[in-house]
Amino acid sequence: MRTTLPKILCIGCGIIMLLQFFVPLEFVQRDMLQWVNDSAIVVATFGLAIGLASLVHVHSARIRRRARGWGFSVVTLACAVVVAVIGLLKSDWGPVVAHSQRYDILPNGVTAGVIEVTHTLFGYQTETAFTNTLAAAALVPLQQRTVPMFDWFYNYIMYPLMSTVFALLAFYMMTAAYRAMRAKSWEAGLLLAAALIVLLGQVPVDQFVRLPAIDGMSLFEWLKLRILDYPNTAAKRSIIIGVALGGLATSIKILTGIEKPYLGGRG
Amino acid sequence: MLGDVLTVWLQRCDAVVFDLDKLNVFVGLGLIGSVMMLCVYRARRGGARFIRAVPGLQAVDDALGRAAELGRPVLFTTGLYGVDDVATLAGLNILGHLASRSAHYDSDLLVPCANPVVMTVAQELVKERLTQAGYPERYRADTIYFITDEQFAYASAVCGLMQRERPAAAFYLGSFAAESLLLAEAGADAGAIQVAGTADVSQIPFFIVACDYTLIGEELFAASAYLSRDALLLGSVKGQDLAKVLIIAALAAGVLLLCLDQFFGCHWGTWFASLFTVTEAL
Numbered sequence: 001m002r003t004t005l006p007k008i009l010c011i012g013c014g015i016i017m018l019l020q021f022f023v024p025l026e027f028v029q030r031d032m033l034q035w036v037n038d039s040a041i042v043v044a045t046f047g048l049a050i051g052l053a054s055l056v057h058v059h060s061a062r063i064r065r066r067a068r069g070w071g072f073s074v075v076t077l078a079c080a081v082v083v084a085v086i087g088l089l090k091s092d093w094g095p096v097v098a099h100s101q102r103y104d105i106l107p108n109g110v111t112a113g114v115i116e117v118t119h120t121l122f123g124y125q126t127e128t129a130f131t132n133t134l135a136a137a138a139l140v141p142l143q144q145r146t147v148p149m150f151d152w153f154y155n156y157i158m159y160p161l162m163s164t165v166f167a168l169l170a171f172y173m174m175t176a177a178y179r180a181m182r183a184k185s186w187e188a189g190l191l192l193a194a195a196l197i198v199l200l201g202q203v204p205v206d207q208f209v210r211l212p213a214i215d216g217m218s219l220f221e222w223l224k225l226r227i228l229d230y231p232n233t234a235a236k237r238s239i240i241i242g243v244a245l246g247g248l249a250t251s252i253k254i255l256t257g258i259e260k261p262y263l264g265g266r267g
Numbered sequence: 268m269l270g271d272v273l274t275v276w277l278q279r280c281d282a283v284v285f286d287l288d289k290l291n292v293f294v295g296l297g298l299i300g301s302v303m304m305l306c307v308y309r310a311r312r313g314g315a316r317f318i319r320a321v322p323g324l325q326a327v328d329d330a331l332g333r334a335a336e337l338g339r340p341v342l343f344t345t346g347l348y349g350v351d352d353v354a355t356l357a358g359l360n361i362l363g364h365l366a367s368r369s370a371h372y373d374s375d376l377l378v379p380c381a382n383p384v385v386m387t388v389a390q391e392l393v394k395e396r397l398t399q400a401g402y403p404e405r406y407r408a409d410t411i412y413f414i415t416d417e418q419f420a421y422a423s424a425v426c427g428l429m430q431r432e433r434p435a436a437a438f439y440l441g442s443f444a445a446e447s448l449l450l451a452e453a454g455a456d457a458g459a460i461q462v463a464g465t466a467d468v469s470q471i472p473f474f475i476v477a478c479d480y481t482l483i484g485e486e487l488f489a490a491s492a493y494l495s496r497d498a499l500l501l502g503s504v505k506g507q508d509l510a511k512v513l514i515i516a517a518l519a520a521g522v523l524l525l526c527l528d529q530f531f532g533c534h535w536g537t538w539f540a541s542l543f544t545v546t547e548a549l
Contacts, residue, residue: 021292022293024284043384047383052383054413098502165420242483243484246466248300249510252300252304256304256316258500259360259500263391267468
């Protein structure tokens, strides 16, 4: 039973997803699909609780053992607690971190939304977004509310942190490109030549050097398009076809019970 | 022809139970599925079991052996996505083999997860494989743990983990997005032998330049068959190859017929292409 029920559920859900693609009946398209999607949301919610338990367990153990870098675990747990508490607060509870006002402008009978946000924590200056400055005089406040502190934390702490990590990619791309573009063999040389042409095609070289034009494009831009449209697209499509077949084969193996990663490989 | 017969039959039934615009998808799916199942059936009866060498998978034992020699851990991640992603499932299949091999070499296996459901499946999988391999005492739930589902928070946590633990081998097998290069560069900086594999075409170049070995596209899905040498799994890989031969034949026929259209003014190529057209986006 421990392995049979999950197998039945897996095969059943797989068949429902297949049916909803081919069968246009409302019962299948709406109700059955909705049931599968709702079940996925329920599983994900329970999964989140398990994930939180794992996070607390692993990091509290590291702090207890004074494992290397245990200070990071303290920060992680403290942040998890603070964000969870802030997320549980009602939007009008806790310190006011920002006000927002919503207006409707009525220039010549056309209605447009405007949101004005005034941040009060840490001295952020007023941000105002006008869709039509000419009609600003006709602003009529429709709604005034306190911005939830959770949103403020996400927008002004989490988001900049994520952007910072994302920005590191530019430097990593440069080091990766440096490694890739060393012509150690004739294949690597070919790659280097193609990369140089594409790079030159991306920038307006013809503004500095007089180059022949083909089809109304500069030489390097034309070459870049030829490289991207033909050999590059052909290679990408061959990988995509292989991936699609591999995905289909894996799906069939899971649906027929040949492979059962969701059961820990047993059964 | 078949479509017309079905339309008449369904009109008599007074209810549309099958979307005929997707009949070609249904036939293609059935054909490829049948070819695969036929190959699996043949493999079960002892058919051909040859599979070409994949350098990235041949290096798995070397990487695990190196980790054992250096006394450093092995890191494995399936990326950001959940178990509804087929590449993640393929990665989890490989994790099972890695778990038993790393236990054999007496190396620690670290699996930081970005999805709690993937974490639960990974824990079950590793526990089961270690038990099957005769090392049940080597299972530690705290080495397979959840970090966060935020993309760059996860990437920074794994990069930090690699800086502190200095893994000797790192495996990135699953679904990845922009964090792929961050992880691979951090692994290279930690001096790890890196094996990566993903189905995402836009991330493959990043792994190729930053990792020692990369499983390109379908190789990721064939990896579990390669590592386990299980007859049924090898049969399905054989089926995949046969399906690819069918697709290549269809492509060649399409090109030929479209050329004939150009030279003789006929419409065979257009008709052939229409067989593969799906009116609604997949």
